Amino acid sequence: MTMGETPTATLVLPIILRPIFAQLERRDVGAAQSLRSAILKSEQTNPGFCYDLVAAIIRRAEINVNINEAVLRLQGNISEVDLSEYRLxxxxxxxxxxxxxxxxxxxxxxxxxxxxxxxxxxxxxxxxxxxxxxxxxxxxxxxxxxxxxxxxxxxxxxxxxxxxxxxxxxxxxxxxxxxxxxxxxxxxxxxxxxxxxxxxxxxxxxxxx
Missing domain, CATH: 1.20.120.1950 (Four Helix Bundle (Hemerythrin (Met), subunit A))
Structure with a gap:
């Protein structure tokens, strides 16, 4: 199994990054849309890109965190607005x-x-x-x-x-x-x-x- 197929890798985008895009959109719609588009394109071309991005930020910040645990915890903080992709x-x-x-x-x-x-x-x-x-x-x-x-x-x-x-x-x-x-x-x-x-x-x- 490649990193792009692991559950953590596939959930980094909806659980960590999409809420960040939503917050950024309230401040600067154009910048948020450009960033979202670029990251989505990168993820589609290279599955696991979002995971690698977040993991690199964590390493650079020298934060000791279990990313599986962090993504699981954050799932509970996602608002219904951010869940629209998975709402009927x-x-x-x-x-x-x-x-x-x-x-x-x-x-x-x-x-x-x-x-x-x-x-x-x-x-x-x-x-x-x-x-x-x-x-x-x-x-x-x-x-x-x-x-x-x-x-x-x-x-x-x-x-x-x-x-x-x-x-x-x-x-x-x-x-x-x-x-x-x-x-x-x-x-x-x-x-x-x-x-x-x-x-x-x-x-x-x-x-x-």
Missing amino acids: ARTEEPFQELNRKSIALKVILSRIPDEITDRKTFLETIKEIASAIKKLLDVVNEIGSFIPGVTSKQAVEQRKKEFVKYSKKFSTTLKEYFKEGQSNAVFVSALYLIRQTNQIMLTVKSKCE
Whole structure:
């Protein structure tokens, strides 16, 4: 797997850089648009560019930070405005419910770095994550009847299968964590789940809007 395919690399742009663009846009629209365009083009040409950029800034600043943990924490601070790429515009209740459930899951996952060292709290959080995963999948199933055409239905179904696969991997990673204490593996696995949640939203959006 290349750096551009890791969950952290794919989430640096939406979680770290897009909110910065949004803030810059309030001060200087032209500069923000130029910077966004240049960075997006660089990321498309060289997947992982945004990760490398942020990692280089962290190194230059001599900050000791686990970038996987940082990206996971920051997910909880993303506003709904910044999440517009992963938000469905359709007004029918299942689509709005999917918006709510996807955000809820990502916010719970973002709490992991703060709660992983407190076993009792973390075990409760794991239960919340399991419940949020189930609720998300239930809503995706409901949306099936709104999706036009066999090919589009299959595309959403495939995304759902991938999400389930990474949910199972997350569960396995948690079991390994309680044996070996490797918290970074949990952070990475949670980021995979966030990426898969975003992929579901993008696929539903492309097939239904």
